[in-house]
Amino acid sequence: MWGVYEHRRVAKQLDVLPVEVLKRYEKWKDVAMVSGPLGLGVIRGFHDEALRGEWRGYRSSRLGSQYRVIYRAIASEAIFQVVSVTPHEYRRQ
Numbered sequence: 001m002w003g004v005y006e007h008r009r010v011a012k013q014l015d016v017l018p019v020e021v022l023k024r025y026e027k028w029k030d031v032a033m034v035s036g037p038l039g040l041g042v043i044r045g046f047h048d049e050a051l052r053g054e055w056r057g058y059r060s061s062r063l064g065s066q067y068r069v070i071y072r073a074i075a076s077e078a079i080f081q082v083v084s085v086t087p088h089e090y091r092r093q
Contacts, residue, residue: 002036003079004029013085017067024063025085032080037073058083 014022028046031039037059040048046061051070060068063085070084 001078002033003077004032004082005079006082007084010082010085017085018064021064021067024067025069028061028063028069036078037075 014025017025028040031043031046035042037048040046040061046063048059048061051058051060055070058070058072060070063069066087068084068086068088069082070086072081072083073079074081
């Protein structure tokens with residue numbers, strides 16, 4: 001059984017999420033706690049992927065067409081550290 005720990009800013013981000021995205025995030029947490037990183041990779045709807053650049057070492061899962069959960073999985077401690085649940089920025093910077 002894996003643990004899911006959220007950064008303190010995630011609580012504020014969850015307050016403004018649409019209801020359907022919040023439900024999808026709760027489902028993501030359920031899958032993460034029961035199956036771990038392998039379970040997230042099996043469900044194609046999450047489009048789980050490793051991030052690059054300044055986010056190297058973190059992963060991203062899709063919660064809808066716009067929203068993403070950014071997290072880091074620490075296998076030695078069997079935990080997920082959720083850093084952000086935010087709309088994905090499509091503009092090039």
